Amino acid sequence: MDSLDYQRIEQAILYLEMHAAEQPSLNNLADHIGLSPYHFQRLFQRWAGVSPKRFLQYLTVEHAKKLLRESASVLDATFEVGLSSPGRLHDLFVSVEAVTPGEFKAFGKGLEFHYGFHPTPFGECLLVLSERGICSLGFTEEKSREQVLDELDHRWKAADMTEDVTATGAVVERIFAPTGPGAERPLKLLLRGTNLQLKVWEALLRIPEGMTVSYSRLAESIGRPKATRAVASAVGRNPIAYLIPCHRVLRTTGEIGGYRWGTARKRAILVKEMAATQLVTD
Numbered sequence: 001m002d003s004l005d006y007q008r009i010e011q012a013i014l015y016l017e018m019h020a021a022e023q024p025s026l027n028n029l030a031d032h033i034g035l036s037p038y039h040f041q042r043l044f045q046r047w048a049g050v051s052p053k054r055f056l057q058y059l060t061v062e063h064a065k066k067l068l069r070e071s072a073s074v075l076d077a078t079f080e081v082g083l084s085s086p087g088r089l090h091d092l093f094v095s096v097e098a099v100t101p102g103e104f105k106a107f108g109k110g111l112e113f114h115y116g117f118h119p120t121p122f123g124e125c126l127l128v129l130s131e132r133g134i135c136s137l138g139f140t141e142e143k144s145r146e147q148v149l150d151e152l153d154h155r156w157k158a159a160d161m162t163e164d165v166t167a168t169g170a171v172v173e174r175i176f177a178p179t180g181p182g183a184e185r186p187l188k189l190l191l192r193g194t195n196l197q198l199k200v201w202e203a204l205l206r207i208p209e210g211m212t213v214s215y216s217r218l219a220e221s222i223g224r225p226k227a228t229r230a231v232a233s234a235v236g237r238n239p240i241a242y243l244i245p246c247h248r249v250l251r252t253t254g255e256i257g258g259y260r261w262g263t264a265r266k267r268a269i270l271v272k273e274m275a276a277t278q279l280v281t282d
Contacts, residue, residue, distance in 0.1 A: 006123045006268070007141075008033050009047050012040075013264040016056055026052055047121070048268070049275035058271045064254035067212050067274075096202055097132055099192045108159035108192070115152070115161060116168030117145060120176050121272075122265055125241070127168040127175075128152060130159075133188030134171065137240045139261040155192065155239070175243060189240055196224070200234035207248045210277030212270070214252040236260055242269065 011033045016024065029052055030040035044052050057063055098104075103111065113135065115128040120139075126148050128136035135156070140148050153161070174187065191198060199222045206221075207213055213221075219231040236258060238246040247266045251257045259266035 005043060005047050006121060008035070008043060009268060010123070010262075010264045012044065012052070013055075013267055016052075017264065017267070020056065020060065023056070048271055050271065055271055058267075058274060062254070064212070064250055064256070068214060068250060068252070068254060095133075095186055096189050096191060096198075096205070098198055099190065104192055106158055108156040111156070111159040113156065113159050113161050114164035114167050115149075116163060116165035116172075118165070118169055118172040120172065122242070122268060125172065126152070127172050128156075128161075129164075129168055129171060130190050133190040134240060134243070135190040135192070137175070137243060139241060139265060141262075187243065189243065191239065193234075193237070193239075196227075196230060197234040197237060199224075200231055201238055201240075201244050204235070204238070204244050204246055204248070207245055209245075209273045212248050212250045215249055215257070216252055218249060248273075 012029050015029060015032045019028075026037050026041060029044075030037040033040065035043065041052065044055070048055055050058075099108070103109070111130050111132075113128050113130050115126060115136075117124055117126050117140065119125075122139060124140045126136065126138055126140055126145070127134065136152055138148060143151075149161075171187075191201060193201065200218065203218055203221050215232045215235070216225070216228050218235070219225055219228045222231070224231060232249075235246045235249050238244050238260075241247075241261055247259060247269045249257065256263050256266060
């Protein structure tokens with residue numbers, strides 16, 4: 001997992017976001033990140049699983065709208081039966097546990113957490129574990145490590161925090177390389193949130209890989225069709241990136257919408273998932 005590769009890809013994605021209407025050439029993209037067209041093409045194809053040209057097609061609003069339409073019938077079925085895609089290993093092997101009301105009020109008093117910073121295919125992350133499961137996963141490039149730890153301390157300010165990169169590294173490997181050792185063991189999440197937030201986060205887990213849903217459709221799925229804004233706020237407060245796939249929520253217009261870890265990263269994760277599921281083939 002090379003975070004440096006992701007940094008280069010992110011530069012290209014940001015450039016594509018700004019210049020999509022101009023249909024930038026391979027030479028334009030390669031020149032922007034300081035590589036030859038040959039090396040950039042190889043880097044992009046290796047990392048994203050698709051060509052820069054195909055990636056640009058994924059970025060269009062028209063494609064996003066098409067994806068929302070195609071996802072609708074699949075999502076109806078998955079929301080109805082409460083299951084996720086059988087093709088995504090760590091959707092099947094994620095279980096959720098909420099903190100008790102007492103732990104919620106006490107900000108995790110009595111809990112012991114282990115944390116570590118690690119490279120991933122989408123940049124550096126901070127993973128936090130308790131004996132009951134993963135309680136935080138976030139990408140760090142948008143902020144310093146100190147800022148990220150301060151935010152963590154605010155959310156779990158009464159818990160005991162210990163750095164342990166050995167323990168957290170093994171879990172990061174399972175998350176981002178789910179066919180490796182221990183992949184068959186369930187991943188447990190320990191969540192601290194309001195009742196509405198927990199419902200939204202659990203609903204996000206039922207969105208299959210390669211699919212997307214609108215904020216309004218997500219609100220309907222939890223029986224709160226008039227609470228779209230509150231649902232969007234809960235999506236934005238998701239404490240566990242990637243595993244709880246808030247990146248799969250788009251605006252009804254097909255626009256990418258916000259993402260607490262950056263819109264370029266949201267696009268990157270979505271496109272890698274689309275490529276992996278071959279929703280659109282070359």
